[in-house]
Amino acid sequence: MSARNPGIPLDLEWVSKVRVNTQAVLKRAQQIPGRNKNKKQWQAAWLLRAVTCIDLTTLAGDDTPGNVHRLCMKASQPVRADLLQSMDMHDKGLTTAAVCVYPSRVADAVKTLKAANSRLPVASVATGFPAGQTPLKTRLEEVRLAVQDGAAEIDIVINRTLALTGQWEGSDFIKTSTGKEPVNATYPVAIVMVRAIRDYFLRTGHKVGFKPAGGIRTAKESLVWLTLMKEELGDEWLRPHLFRLGASSLLADIERQIYHYVTGHYAAYHEMPMA
Numbered sequence: 001m002s003a004r005n006p007g008i009p010l011d012l013e014w015v016s017k018v019r020v021n022t023q024a025v026l027k028r029a030q031q032i033p034g035r036n037k038n039k040k041q042w043q044a045a046w047l048l049r050a051v052t053c054i055d056l057t058t059l060a061g062d063d064t065p066g067n068v069h070r071l072c073m074k075a076s077q078p079v080r081a082d083l084l085q086s087m088d089m090h091d092k093g094l095t096t097a098a099v100c101v102y103p104s105r106v107a108d109a110v111k112t113l114k115a116a117n118s119r120l121p122v123a124s125v126a127t128g129f130p131a132g133q134t135p136l137k138t139r140l141e142e143v144r145l146a147v148q149d150g151a152a153e154i155d156i157v158i159n160r161t162l163a164l165t166g167q168w169e170g171s172d173f174i175k176t177s178t179g180k181e182p183v184n185a186t187y188p189v190a191i192v193m194v195r196a197i198r199d200y201f202l203r204t205g206h207k208v209g210f211k212p213a214g215g216i217r218t219a220k221e222s223l224v225w226l227t228l229m230k231e232e233l234g235d236e237w238l239r240p241h242l243f244r245l246g247a248s249s250l251l252a253d254i255e256r257q258i259y260h261y262v263t264g265h266y267a268a269y270h271e272m273p274m275a
């Protein structure tokens, strides 16, 4: 994580002055997918970078200690060792950025990672995820309990009622969505959000991170997200302290593409077991 954002007094005049040129944003969003033309080893390098930015996530009602254990092991060794060896990346300590689970599964994740001698952070969604419609008292208690169980990062569902009525302040990271909505991370919305991050940085000097989440499933999409971040905010926002991809199944496709890069053919699904 980057240095904490101390926040600034809420300036609704600044907010109300923001204007978005919808047509220009939509045009820009259409262009970005065509802008990453990297081939072969450069593309493989970008895919490995994407892996380091993934919050490998399981947020299912039927999560168990068992599947959280598998998720953590996968996050600690996200790409098959023989593939990394072929790319001379076996000794770089490649991991995802974090694992992301429900508060009640934090202790399971922490236990597995500790046993595996991994320093990977555990992120917990909290505060009445995904609707966020629980009282402040229980929201705070949920955060306290997740931290007590060892969560290093908390994905807070903002109180949208307060946000819509202009009662909000700064944060360290902003996330597109919970991943549980019919529409989640989209490029046009992301462009508006990252430009707000840029404005905030220019005005205050504080760097806020960005996390698109929900429905990001293909290696190709991960490259588009990296391109968007690089072009809109610069190279520093291509690193896990300022950029995360919240995703449950993206890693599987990235590993398949890396397999293809290394071997020249696609792996059968049974050759790429995924947590």
Ligand SMILES: O=C[C@H](O)COP(=O)(O)O
Residues within 6 Å of the ligand: 057, 059, 100, 178, 179, 180, 213, 214, 215, 216, 246, 247, 248, 249, 250
């Ligand atoms: O924050 C993470 C998202 O809930 C994951 O969404 P996904 O299962 O569509 O990848």
